[in-house]
Amino acid sequence: MTTAVITVASRSRREHLERQRRVLAEVADDIVRVEAWLDQTPPERIPDAETRTIHVPPGPHGLRVGEGRNRAAAAAIDAGADLLIFLDVDCLPGPGLLPAYRAAAAAHPETLLAGAVTYLASVQRPERAADLPFLVRPHRARPALEPGTTRAATPSEFDLFWSLSFAVTPATWARIGGFHPGYEGYGAEDTDLAWTARAGGVELRWVGGADAFHQWHPVSSPPWQHLDDILRNGATFHRRWGSWPMGGWLDAFAAAGAIEQRGDGWARTGA
Structure with a gap:
C-alpha cells in the first residue's frame, strides 16, 4: 500500500516540522511525503528529493489550512498514493501510526480513520x-482503543473528529470531497469535514495504536488570538449546517464579555 504523509507547514512551526521530519524518517519506510506551505512566500528550500512541496498562500482572512490539505492530497494521489495520512506540523507519528492506519484502511477502505492524540507537556x-511509546496519554475527550482494534464512531462522535491526525483512501476522500474552501484562519474546517462525511454516509472509525503526539507550544484557553477567526468560520459553518461549532469557546468568550448573541449568531460586544 503506497502511503502518503501530508503536512501543512509554516515558518512559525519550523522547529516542530524539523522534529517531525526526523521522527517520520525513523518510522516510515517507503512513503510519499507532501508538505503544503501556507506562508505568503514559499519555503526557501526543499528538504529532500523525495518530498513534494506545494505553496498555498494565505487568503484575505488568514491561512488556508483546508485548501492546503486539499492540494497536498491531490499531489499525493497524482504520485500514486493508495492511502492518505494527514499529520499536522506540530504532531509526531508514533511507531505504530503508519501500520495501524494501513491495517485499518485495508479492513475498512470506505471509512474516515482517526487515531488517538497525546498532548505533550512543555x-x-x-x-x-x-x-514516544513511554509518553502515551491520549486526550480524555476522545475514544482511545487498544492497538490492533477499531470501532465505528457513533453519530454524535463525529464532533470529536480532529484533523491533526487522520487517514483516508483516495476513493473515500473523493466521496467526501475534501475540505470546504470557505474556511480561512483558525477553526471549524475539521468539524465541517466530519459533518460532510456523516451527511454522505461515510463512517468515522477510531483506530487503536495510531498514536500521534502533539508537540507543546504556548496556547490560550479560550484562544483569544483567534476570536475573529472563530466568529467568521463559525458563521460559515452555521450557514452550511444550521448550528454553531466550538460552543465551549463561544460560551467562554461570552462569559468574559467579549461577544454576545444576536439572533441566531454571535458578534463582538459593541460591534
Missing part, C-alpha cells in the same frame, strides 16, 4: 521515535 521534547 518539558517533553522527544527526539526519537523510541521515546
